[in-house]
Amino acid sequence: MKGEMDARQIFGIGKRFIGLILLMAFAGAVVAGVISYFFMTPLYQSTTQLLVSREAGETQELTEQNIKADLQLVNTYSSLIKSTAVLGKVSEQLPFTAPEEELRSQIKVDSAEDSQLIDITVIDSSQKNAVEIANATATIFQQEVKTLMNSNNVKILSPAVVNDDAIPVSPEPIFNIIVGLAVGFMFGIGAAFLLAYLDTSIKDEEDVRNLLGVPVLANIPPIDGVKEELASAKVGLQEKEA
Secondary structure, three states, rough: OOOOHHHHHHHHHHHHHHHHHHHHHHHHHHHHHHHHHHOOOOOOEEEEEEEEEEOOOOOOOOHHHHHHHHHHHHHHHHHHHOOHHHHHHHHOOOOOOOHHHHHHHHEEEEOOOOOEEEEEEEOOOOOOHHHHHHHHHHHHHHHHHHHHHHOOEEEEOOOOOOOOOOOOOOHHHHHHHHHHHHHHHHHHHHHHHHHHOOOOOOHHHHHHHHHOOOOOOOOOOOOOOHHHHHHHHHHHHHHOOO
């Protein structure tokens, strides 16, 4: 085991320790499943969608300049949503305790490229709280745009709603179990090679060749009855001496 191993030796180690490898793979999957189902808190996601449009009275002509202006507003508004001016008031308005920094970490603002739509996505351990945070953020942001930007061009296109059949976005038990299975399998292989490396006993002629680097000239099989004859002779000798 001290030298380089060929494919046959590697296969032999895997075959020899297959029970250990499968056991550790199974253990990894079980541990991942138990942690996913019993120790990880389910997280729910809710999204409110906003539309940034041109104000009434402004030209609605879709010129390149107007489109660029609208897209710049989307970028500005995306940053404004997570500002203290908005989240500070959201924190005060919510019926449950939600510090501003915590809200900032829960809220994700997305806008597709070249789109005037803004998605406010909230992740929380309570689906109801996630819905309230998303909608409160959208409403207060809409109000703040009127005050800070002197503009009324934000519309709530699709408010978040509570869904009784909502599935948590995290954890993902099946994915975690597969990862646990793979990790356990790899640890099992590592343990098998470590045990094989530490095992210096000679088991067959292949080990003799690998250890001494010389060919095996003969292989003497066990001779039936030799052990019994030796044991019988030893007993007879002891009786004679007695």
